[in-house]
Amino acid sequence: MARVAEGEADENLTAATRKGRRRPFRGRMARLRATHSYRFVLLYIGATFVFASLAGDDAWTTGVLLVLEAAMLATAMWTSGLARANSKALTALVCVAAVVAVAVSLGRHDALLGAAGIATGVVVIATVVAIAVGVVDQSEVNAQSVTGAICIYLLFGLVFLFFYGAVALIGSGDFFLQGTDGTRAVRLYFSYVTLATVGYGDYTPAGDLGHTLAVLEALLGQLYLVTVLALLVSRLRGRDNDV
Numbered sequence: 057m058a059r060v061a062e063g064e065a066d067e068n069l070t071a072a073t074r075k076g077r078r079r080p081f082r083g084r085m086a087r088l089r090a091t092h093s094y095r096f097v098l099l100y101i102g103a104t105f106v107f108a109s110l111a112g113d114d115a116w117t118t119g120v121l122l123v124l125e126a127a128m129l130a131t132a133m134w135t136s137g138l139a140r141a142n143s144k145a146l147t148a149l150v151c152v153a154a155v156v157a158v159a160v161s162l163g164r165h166d167a168l169l170g171a172a173g174i175a176t177g178v179v180v181i182a183t184v185v186a187i188a189v190g191v192v193d194q195s196e197v198n199a200q201s202v203t204g205a206i207c208i209y210l211l212f213g214l215v216f217l218f219f220y221g222a223v224a225l226i227g228s229g230d231f232f233l234q235g236t237d238g239t240r241a242v243r244l245y246f247s248y249v250t251l252a253t254v255g256y257g258d259y260t261p262a263g264d265l266g267h268t269l270a271v272l273e274a275l276l277g278q279l280y281l282v283t284v285l286a287l288l289v290s291r292l293r294g295r296d297n298d299v
Contacts (some may be wrong), residue, residue, distance in 0.1 A: 087193050094135055094203040097187065100128035101210050108217065109241050115164045117240070117272030119157025121218075122176045127151030129183045132207075135191030153179075177218035194245035197291040205284055212280070213248040216273045220247060223265055232282050233260040251277040 077151045090098045111117040130146040133139040139146055160172045190202040212225050220243045224231035238246065238259065250273045261267050 063118045068131065083149070085191055087190070089136045089137070090194070091190060091200065092135045094132075094187065094190070094207050097128060097135055097183075097207050097208075098131050098203065100124065100131060101207060101214070104128070104214060105244070106211075108214075108244050111240070115169060115238050116157075116161040118169050118176075119160045120171055122157050122160070122179070123150070123153050124212075125176050125179045125183070126150050129179050129186065132183045132186040132190075133228050134185050136204075138189065139188055166225045170222040173222035173225065173285055177215050177222070180211055180215045180218065184208050184215070187211075197288050203235075204289065204290060208284075209251075209277075209280060212273065212276055213251045216251070216269060217244050217247045218271055220266070223263070223269070227263060227265070230262055233262040234258075247273065250274050253278060 104121065107117075107124065108121065111120070126149050130139075130143075132151055133143075133146060134141050146154040156172065156175070160168055187204045187207050191201045192206070194204075217240070220231065221240060224237035224243070231243075232246075242259065249256055250270050253274050261270050
């Protein structure tokens, strides 16, 4: 009887283990135990910013940016504890991005480049979601949550950079009212100026879609600072008062 009971217990444990492995997402406590520093994600953001500022607008640079953002998404999911570093899904993500990057570099069609820009923007949005999950998991103001919140704010500028680039490539007219689509470096500058609502006025979107995107970015930037930053500061003050 004892051996039968032990056998049933082993079978139940094995079944529970297999069930846990089949879960697409980890629980909150499992994610917390698996979290890492968001400084790695910040490095990817910095690398993307520098590359987009200095590299030209050749087709291969669009592919490189797609691979960079795919690697950043994989790093963000690993950092937030959503996936393991050796996850097959993350490996497949980077491999697919590399294949698309080669196709974009060889194709060199505006429609293909625009689609790649949109895909890169979607990947960056997924990165924002992954980081947001990790920040919410913290449930307190600490170095991890603050660094993650900074990453999210900086990523907003990159999201709209790729969307502006897609509109410039796919659209029939000039993206800017000044009679040019602008280089990627110019659109990067315009994106972060709009996010910060500085409004220099040296570049202005020409079409309705460009206007809509610029308004959305400006509102997103301000609302994020007013809500998320205010929440972090209030929690930080509450923790200091408790001490």
